[in-house]
């Protein structure tokens with residue numbers, strides 16, 4: 594049920610059943626000039642029920658709110674067209690393309706899959722994953738009135754003045770939303786407090802982790818009184834940013850050591866030598882979706898080490914391998 598966390602700002606918890614993230618935070622800004630819903634949940638019955646029951650409790654029916662998305666991921670965007678109806682769905686221009694342009698999205702997935710194959714991700718696992726991947730099956734359907742946002746743009750919605758801050762890394766168009774008069778910062782999945790945001794490979798972000806670390810430094814200068822993340826609990830922004838910076842520093846060292854110990858391998862094999870917080874007896878026993886995330890995460894660290902000149906990538910015959918320099 595919705596909880597009022599600041600005057601006129603409500604958090605609606607949306608359960609993500611069977612997902613390690615557990616819960617999405619949807620936020621509703623209730624203003625005299627209209628409502629604004631930030632993020633929505635997967636396009637799936639448990640999310641739909643919780644989101645619309647929460648909105649009903651606040652006196653809002655489907656189509657009676659505009660929607661503001663922090664980024665393209667389907668646990669945030671899945672129900673946006675249903676919630677907004679004929680009203681506008683705002684999202685960064687970069688991420689808008691993935692939701693609003695089917696041809697663009699298909700090209701994107703193809704490039705993504707090609708990279709995973711090059712890195713040694715087995716074809717049969719990929720085929721199996723495509724059928725179950727929530728990024729596809731629970732994403733918003735075609736339709737919806739999307740409007741792209743630019744970095745620094747100001748929105749006056751839901752009784753608030755909102756500054757849009759582009760923070761590429763978790764996705765190419767991840768945005769944080771800053772309410773300067775209120776000292777409130779919505780971080781989406783850029784900064785999470787209970788979980789480390791997943792950083793993976795993106796075709797239009799050649800060094801995603803490098804971008805992410807830059808974006809962490811950019812958000813660190815803000816001094817919010819209240820930080821509202823896309824999942825689970827809140828906390829102190831600076832402390833958390835420092836922890837995340839440290840975490841990736843350690844992971845970069847680990848990835849470099851793995852490349853040194855296993856030269857001439859691709860990200861799929863290298864990921865199997867990194868440590869993961871998952872209960873599986875071996876790399877072979879990892880559930881396929883977790884393998885996909887792990888390999889993506891490993892790739893983003895390898896790409897950053899490559900950009901730093903600490904390792905080199907060699908690609909031949911559709912196979913990529915790495916060597917320490």
Ligand SMILES: [Zn+2]
Nearest residue numbers: 664666763782
């Ligand atoms: Zn996300």
